Amino acid sequence: MLWTVVAVGGLAYATSLAVPLWYQVHGQRLLVVTSGSMAPRFVAGDVVVLRTIADASELKVDQVVTFRPVGSDSLVTHRIVELRQLPALQEDTASGRMVPVLDGSGNPILQPYIVTRGDANSTPDPNATPVSRVRGVVIGWHHHWGTVLAWTGSPRGRATMLVPPLLALGALELAALVRDRRRPAPVRQPAEGRSFDALLLD
Numbered sequence: 001m002l003w004t005v006v007a008v009g010g011l012a013y014a015t016s017l018a019v020p021l022w023y024q025v026h027g028q029r030l031l032v033v034t035s036g037s038m039a040p041r042f043v044a045g046d047v048v049v050l051r052t053i054a055d056a057s058e059l060k061v062d063q064v065v066t067f068r069p070v071g072s073d074s075l076v077t078h079r080i081v082e083l084r085q086l087p088a089l090q091e092d093t094a095s096g097r098m099v100p101v102l103d104g105s106g107n108p109i110l111q112p113y114i115v116t117r118g119d120a121n122s123t124p125d126p127n128a129t130p131v132s133r134v135r136g137v138v139i140g141w142h143h144h145w146g147t148v149l150a151w152t153g154s155p156r157g158r159a160t161m162l163v164p165p166l167l168a169l170g171a172l173e174l175a176a177l178v179r180d181r182r183r184p185a186p187v188r189q190p191a192e193g194r195s196f197d198a199l200l201l202d
Contacts, residue, residue, distance in 0.1 A: 016152035016161070023049065029136060031066055031075065032146035037118030038064070038077060047145035048077060050136030056112040059083065059131060064138040065114065067129050077138060081124055082115035088130075 023030055029050040036043045041064075050066055053059065059080060066077045070089075087100035087108035100108040113128040152161070 039120045042141045045147045049140040056131040067134045078116035085110040
């Protein structure tokens, strides 16, 4: 019974580390979905599998991508509904506003943007996103994995997986010590033909 606890807890913890590592070795990333904007394809608590892109030419309309919207550090996973060439923008230090980047001739420098929309939303996202802010293309998803991975990565989840096996190992070690102490010591038999003299103290 105790060895079963050790095996189950150890296997669960090893699996929680091995699954994300396997995807990382294959050039992919796992991302936990936190909203329902892409329902019914995937919802909060699911996990999407991302493949990074090396060039803007890899992006196509109807692909689902994960990106950081302009002015935000949050990740959003939505579908591409349009590809555009728009002026590159930079922040004007004097006004704090975003202004077009100009080339040597004074013409705006164009760069690729994506227009996105969640499958559950009726309208596109309010702002186009530079391709440089795309973190990857969704190539698959797993229902309910997010809930499991979030739990295994939490302090409570790790404690649940590790504390019982450690206690079980301690109990097994203690039981072994008790058995060793209760085991009778072997009786030494005198060698055949050997005589012993009694020592008398006056």
